[in-house]
Amino acid sequence: xxxxxxxxxxxxxxxxxxxxxxxxxxxxxxxxxxxxxxxxxxxxxxxxxxxxxxxxxxxxxxxxxxxxxxxxxxxxxxxxxxxxxxxxxxxxxxxxxxxxxxxxxxxxxxxxxxxxxxxxxxxxxxxxxxxx
Numbered sequence: 743x744x745x746x747x748x749x750x751x752x753x754x755x756x757x758x759x760x761x762x763x764x765x766x767x768x769x770x771x772x773x774x775x776x777x778x779x780x781x782x783x784x785x786x787x788x789x790x791x792x793x794x795x796x797x798x799x800x801x802x803x804x805x806x807x808x809x810x811x812x813x814x815x816x817x818x819x820x821x822x823x824x825x826x827x828x829x830x831x832x833x834x835x836x837x838x839x840x841x842x843x844x845x846x847x848x849x850x851x852x853x854x855x856x857x858x859x860x861x862x863x864x865x866x867x868x869x870x871x872x873x874x
Contacts, residue, residue: 746872750826750844753779762853765790772851773828773840780826782873785813806830806838807866818869829867831859
């Protein structure tokens with residue numbers, strides 16, 4: 743196991759059983775935990791307490807993609823993504839949701855559990871360089 747995989751595994755172990763809560767550990771903040779651990783930089787600087795506040799922020803920025811791009815830069819080629827990279831999915835009945843690429847699948851934190859989503863659902867992704 744390389745260093746990147748170890749970091750991803752550590753974050754997953756710490757977050758997978760934590761309860762979903764808007765503003766604490768939702769789909770965006772779940773992905774943010776991986777970004778912070780890999781890069782050593784805290785990119786999530788938007789604060790909200792519930793679903794209503796979360797959607798107001800999403801609407802104000804023009805969508806999840808716009809928020810993430812404003813923090814992480816332009817999306818990468820999907821083929822260039824690696825374990826721990828945040829991805830934006832567009833799921834039927836749910837719409838846009840953030841996830842994390844892990845071992846050839848996407849993990850998404852939901853109110854019920856962590857879901858595994860197939861790669862073909864990735865709409866955009868951002869490559870995060872491992873801190874040196």
